[in-house]
Amino acid sequence: MSISPYAAHRAALLERLSRDQIAAVIPTATVKVRNDDSDYRFRPTSDFWYLTGFGEPSACLVLLPARGEEPARAILYLRERDKEREIWDGKRLGLDRAVDTIGVDETRNIEALWEDLGNVLKNQENIMWRFGDGDAQDRQMLQLFTKLRNGARGNIQPAKTLVDPGPYLSEMRLFKGPEEIEMMRRAAALTAETHTGLMAKVTPGMNEAEAEAFLDYSYRKAGSTGAAYNHICAGGGNACILHYIENNEPLKDGDLMLVDSGAECDFYAADITRTFPVNGKFSDEQRALYQVVLKAEEASIAVVKPGVRFEDVHAATLDVIIDGLLELGLLSGTVEEIKEKSSYRAFFMHKTSHWLGLDVHDCGAYNVDGKSRSLEPGMVLTVEPGIYVDPENEEVEERWRGIGIRIEDDVLVTESGHEILTKAAPKSIEDVEAACAGSQGHARRQPIGQNA
Ligand SMILES: [Mn+2]
Structure with missing residues (x-):
């Protein structure tokens, strides 16, 4: 089976992340309001699209580096299917179908993202995050980083650094x-x-x-x-x-x-x-x-x-x-x-x-x-x-x-x-x-x- 270019990009990035022990959190764009309750047409962030080819809003890719016996993992957070919402806002791929369609290791509900990341990133040394795409999500990442530090006990090591995607993802995209x-x-x-x-x-x-x-x-x-x-x-x-x-x-x-x-x-x-x-x-x-x-x-x-x-x-x-x-x-x-x-x-x-x-x-x-x-x-x-x-x-x-x-x-x-x-x-x-x-x-x- 031929691998999609997006999956190939993901694999290549995961190799670099594994080398340097970095976990990456890569959200797609937020829906932008044009005026009152009218939105602009959604366009994913380029980083997210490059790694998934997935065009729905409210999604986030988390990449975990290989460590010791543990293989590298790609987790896609996305919206669960919802008949009522789909009638109003359009079709959703949903968690089950996304595993095969996107080719990630696992899918989880986007609604639990920030709470979930507290566990998923617990023992990661470095976290890749692109600052500047939105104040609200930047604040959430800083809160998470602080929570990981405060929660570190015994053999749980908190993350040391927040890493810019520039030298990794941006260089690949070039x-x-x-x-x-x-x-x-x-x-x-x-x-x-x-x-x-x-x-x-x-x-x-x-x-x-x-x-x-x-x-x-x-x-x-x-x-x-x-x-x-x-x-x-x-x-x-x-x-x-x-x-x-x-x-x-x-x-x-x-x-x-x-x-x-x-x-x-x-x-x-x-x-x-x-x-x-x-x-x-x-x-x-x-x-x-x-x-x-x-x-x-x-x-x-x-x-x-x-x-x-x-x-x-x-x-x-x-x-x-x-x-x-x-x-x-x-x-x-x-x-x-x-x-x-x-x-x-x-x-x-x-x-x-x-x-x-x-x-x-x-x-x-x-x-x-x-x-x-x-x-x-x-x-x-x-x-x-x-x-x-x-x-x-x-x-x-x-x-x-x-x-x-x-x-x-x-x-x-x-x-x-x-x-x-x-x-x-x-x-x-x-x-x-x-x-x-x-x-x-x-x-x-x-x-x-x-x-x-
Ligand atoms: Mn030009």
Whole structure:
């Protein structure tokens, strides 16, 4: 019988926990209230999903390390079946079925979790817990830790430390296995297809909100769990607001539109940004700045391979952006001065990359031993340079003001270099204008699930 990737993740983590004698308590997310008695749609925490593939709320995974004769154990706490509650809130897997379905050693009722943990964790040396996901549950963990200490007598040893999942679970999640990469390819292909479709759809006078609705519609229709983060659908100067999510203004003839949006497949994220002309044709100024961003993006992608440091990817972009802004007269001085004073930050104020996975800004350390980390096969990172000319920037000629451009792809580090997961999304000026015109853009689409 083949083992699910989630069970494989659990086994791999249990091996590390056994080595260091750590018991892990990994709750899923709490249901978030939107307003009054309406909740947001539930989404499990990424750590919990990674280890279980179980999407119900009110659940917690407890992993106990192997010790002496005792084998390692996985206990899943979840909701018991309840006909009355299921009529109102939806189906529940229940304790009996979860043993086989999830493949854990044992299931217990979530309602008894905190009381139960007092016994389950009685002789554990170290307890893994991720602080910061909720004050109430953090308080419960501290109370439990105190209770274990106060209850220690004779041969019962209290836990010594609370351990952050960072060096264990987060580091595992940073390296994607074959099934995870396949999931990310599907998310990337769906997102690329959707961006391409949007380019053909946008016309002057349309509202940013309609673009957002098209993205949601396309993702959900294709079976995605939804958007991986709030879409940015920014026309004209709104593109210079880095986290613009209001998405409610009309799109104007002659403006660019910046769209930063990604679908999730089984909660694995894609993260694509494309910038295209609302009326289908770049103006001279838009074209000039777009070429700089595109050249920077391609320069950064070109350096991605095992052994290259994370910060080198940013450095490659920065050189091209500074050269381009100098050439177009938006910056003056020498490259050294510009870098020293960071004056490029008036136009490019964010970093070029972040890890990508179950979280759009995925976990995993960026620095190791005080140095920027070397890339290794299985890591996925974004490459996303931009140039943003503030609409109120009076230091530059008026014709440049309000142009905001970002181009973003998702890049898998492979043994021999890299694979661009999102390359089906049009990027060259020629391809973008063709996609805006419709026909060629549509012909270039690739089916979901196929390696892009
Ligand atoms: Mn991104």
